[in-house]
Amino acid sequence: MSDVPFDDLPPEERLFRQRHSAAHVLAEAVLEMFPEAKYAIGPPVDNGFYYDFDLPRPLTPDDLGVLEARMRQSVERDLPITGEQISKDRAREVFRDQPYKLELIDGIEEDTVGHFRHGEFQDLCRGGHTETTGQLGAFKLDRVAGAYWRGDEKNPMLQRVYGLLFPTPEDLAAYEHQREEAEKRDHRRLGRELDLFHLDPIAPGSPFWHPRGTVLYNGLVEYIRELYEEYGYREVITPQVFGVDLWKTSGHYQNFSEDMYLFESGEEEMGLKPMNCPGHCHYFASGHHSYRELPLRLAEFTRLHRNERSGVLHGLTRVRSFAQDDAHIYCTPEQFEGEVVSNFAMLDRVYSELALGEPEIRLGTRPTKFAGNPEDWEPMENLLGETVVNAGKEYTVSPGEGAFYGPKLEFHFKDAIGRSWQLGTLQIDMAMPQSFGLTYIGEDGAEHRPMMLHRAVLGSLERFLGVYIEHTGGHFPLWLSPVQAVVIPIADRHVDYARTVQSQLRARGLRIEVDDGPDRMGAKIRKAQLQKTPYMLVVGDREAEADAAAVRDRTGDDLGAIPIFQIGDRMVDERDTRTIQVRP
RNA sequence: GCCCGAGUGGCGCAAUGGCAGCGCAGCCGAUUUGUAAUCGGAAGGUUGGUGGGUUCGAAUCCCCUCUCGGGCUCCA
Numbered sequence: 255m256s257d258v259p260f261d262d263l264p265p266e267e268r269l270f271r272q273r274h275s276a277a278h279v280l281a282e283a284v285l286e287m288f289p290e291a292k293y294a295i296g297p298p299v300d301n302g303f304y305y306d307f308d309l310p311r312p313l314t315p316d317d318l319g320v321l322e323a324r325m326r327q328s329v330e331r332d333l334p335i336t337g338e339q340i341s342k343d344r345a346r347e348v349f350r351d352q353p354y355k356l357e358l359i360d361g362i363e364e365d366t367v368g369h370f371r372h373g374e375f376q377d378l379c380r381g382g383h384t385e386t387t388g389q390l391g392a393f394k395l396d397r398v399a400g401a402y403w404r405g406d407e408k409n410p411m412l413q414r415v416y417g418l419l420f421p422t423p424e425d426l427a428a429y430e431h432q433r434e435e436a437e438k439r440d441h442r443r444l445g446r447e448l449d450l451f452h453l454d455p456i457a458p459g460s461p462f463w464h465p466r467g468t469v470l471y472n473g474l475v476e477y478i479r480e481l482y483e484e485y486g487y488r489e490v491i492t493p494q495v496f497g498v499d500l501w502k503t504s505g506h507y508q509n510f511s512e513d514m515y516l517f518e519s520g521e522e523e524m525g526l527k528p529m530n531c532p533g534h535c536h537y538f539a540s541g542h543h544s545y546r547e548l549p550l551r552l553a554e555f556t557r558l559h560r561n562e563r564s565g566v567l568h569g570l571t572r573v574r575s576f577a578q579d580d581a582h583i584y585c586t587p588e589q590f591e592g593e594v595v596s597n598f599a600m601l602d603r604v605y606s607e608l609a610l611g612e613p614e615i616r617l618g619t620r621p622t623k624f625a626g627n628p629e630d631w632e633p634m635e636n637l638l639g640e641t642v643v644n645a646g647k648e649y650t651v652s653p654g655e656g657a658f659y660g661p662k663l664e665f666h667f668k669d670a671i672g673r674s675w676q677l678g679t680l681q682i683d684m685a686m687p688q689s690f691g692l693t694y695i696g697e698d699g700a701e702h703r704p705m706m707l708h709r710a711v712l713g714s715l716e717r718f719l720g721v722y723i724e725h726t727g728g729h730f731p732l733w734l735s736p737v738q739a740v741v742i743p744i745a746d747r748h749v750d751y752a753r754t755v756q757s758q759l760r761a762r763g764l765r766i767e768v769d770d771g772p773d774r775m776g777a778k779i780r781k782a783q784l785q786k787t788p789y790m791l792v793v794g795d796r797e798a799e800a801d802a803a804a805v806r807d808r809t810g811d812d813l814g815a816i817p818i819f820q821i822g823d824r825m826v827d828e829r830d831t832r833t834i835q836v837r838p
Numbered sequence: 839g840c841c842c843g844a845g846u847g848g849c850g851c852a853a854u855g856g857c858a859g860c861g862c863a864g865c866c867g868a869u870u871u872g873u874a875a876u877c878g879g880a881a882g883g884u885u886g887g888u889g890g891g892u893u894c895g896a897a898u899c900c901c902c903u904c905u906c907g908g909g910c911u912c913c914a
Contacts, residue, residue, distance in 0.1 A: 312841080312843095314843095397908065398842065398908095399841070399908060399910070400841025400909060401841080401909070401910045402840075402910055402911060405910075405911070407840065407911045407912080411841050412910095413841075414841090416908095416909085442907095446848095447849090453905095453906085454905095455886075455904070458904090501914095509914065510913090529914055531914080560914080562912085562913075563839050563840095563912065563913095565839060565911085565912090566839085566911085567905095567906090572913080657914060659914080681914095744870080745871060745872095746870060747870075772869085772870090773871095775871065775873065776873065776874065776875070776876090778873090778874095780873095781874085782874090783873095784874080792872070794871095794872060795872095804872080806873060
């Protein structure tokens with residue numbers, strides 16, 4: 255369709271077209287295999303393409319091989335791909351046996367629709383294709399999954415066939431290799447290998463944090479606590495179990511009771527708290543507040559429980575039992591914008607200090623079901639957007655994705671295999687101050703309604719650690735490393751000295767272990783390497799003589815023999831400057 | 839919750855209707871070692887379920903159920 259020859263197009267455009275055309279060729283193969291198949295939509299994606307089908311039976315891995323072979327035949331024939339605009343009536347005739355296509359045609363505003371074909375195959379399509387089926391590049395059918403028609407769970411579930419497609423076989427192989435490497439950083443795998451946590455069918459979605467993982471967990475909490483000191487937050491602990499009236503007041507009961515752990519206690523309906531905001535609002539409402547106390551920044555790390563639907567659970571990144579670095583800010587209208595800006599800066603700072611890279615920032619706007627007055631939402635949405643832009647960052651708008659009580663910013667980061675997870679969030683509350691009847695006494699002696707912000711920096715500690723473990727590949731910065739150094743005695747006669755080294759360094763507040771097992775030194779080094787321990791302190795006769803240790807770091811560098819007090823100095827310095835993590 | 843797939847010692851795997859096996863880890867013993875795996879030995883599972891069925895016989899086939907994996911949907 256384009257006047258520019260395919261080979262002269264920019265590479266991204268070529269790849270986009272190859273992926274799009276491959277989806278057509280896949281649909282062609284599926285229709286050959288199942289003449290009664292109904293086909294839905296088939297767009298290009300990041301690593302290839304997919305196509306959704308309604309088929310008489312589930313596809314098997316063997317089917318994928320057969321389909322792929324048929325696709326290659328179509329490539330071999332090098333058929334021209336042609337397209338034209340046709341009338342909707344004509345399209346309805348062409349696709350008379352294809353209910354999904356007919357539904358798509360009904361949804362198109364224009365008078366005509368795109369119609370593309372190659373060989374016997376035809377599709378409803380707005381275009382963007384290679385010139386022929388011979389130009390597809392290197393592809394491979396990847397997997398089959400379920401997907402609802404039009405992404406709505408009330409609709410039938412279709413079978414989605416995913417394919418990988420890259421310009422050359424080398425690019426495809428490189429992608430597959432990179433994906434295998436990424437799987438080695440999967441937090442579920444590293445959680446086991448590094449003895450950080452495990453998940454058990456006895457408590458689905460509720461991690462058991464092992465001693466080493468708990469060091470990581472607590473390390474992050476302490477880090478955030480230090481920031482709270484600096485930013486003027488006050489930490490509180492509120493109940494785990496509340497009467498449901500609390501959530502009826504906040505509106506959560508009406509919106510989320512399906513996903514709450516609720517139970518009868520005597521005559522009363524009670525529940526495990528799924529979030530902290532209602533508790534904080536209740537606390538605020540329980541006393542009188544002067545404008546002099548504001549902004550009041552309430553923080554809480556206690557445990558939350560949400561009965562997430564079984565199919566959504568995923569390692570640490572989607573759990574039922576978790577804690578957040580959660581906080582709510584109550585302030586005067588005059589203070590409000592300053593609080594938004596300051597919190598945005600705090601989030602930005604933490605991500606930078608943890609070397610997480612730039613998040614994808616999304617602005618969630620007013621949803622279909624919402625609290626408050628519609629006209630109040632827009633200025634608040636604008637405030638959030640301006641805050642991002644003024645900080646020199648970018649955001650995308652997610653229409654209707656705000657919380658029911660207000661618009662929000664979401665900070666998304668990718669895991670090892672490229673799935674995106676929301677960590678931090680900054681939310682404006684248009685509802686709870688009113689629903690809880692919150693007031694403070696202003697300078698004028700009259701009662702006023704405070705404004706309210708919700709925010710979490712790491713988000714859920716569990717999810718954060720899931721993403722962070724993958725981001726670091728388990729090579730944690732020294733300040734978070736569960737074991738900061740392991741002392742390796744060369745022979746049994748050096749164990750006593752190794753313990754001396756351990757206690758000297760422990761006295762500096764460092765986490766030090768001694769490997770006094772029966773292994774040879776080489777095996778102990780290997781073990782420590784596999785555990786990604788930052789430092790290995792080898793001690794033998796020479797070191798014992800010199801009050802020193804031979805230092806090896808986890809990159810394998812031999813730093814030579816260093817006096818113990820110097821090792822302590824260096825490690826304490828590295829810990830306290832929170833040096834950025836070592837790359838895997 | 840929905841679709842597809844998978845569950846075998848702590849971990850990674852084998853056994854495809856006919857005696858549940860291997861490697862690593864762990865344990866015991868020997869070895870005392872200079873920067874990524876010392877040698878030997880013994881032990882460990884009624885195969886997710888004190889589920890149901892088919893069969894002379896089930897890890898293997900069927901049903902139920904639970905959990906996990908890949909997606910979809912949802913996410914205060």
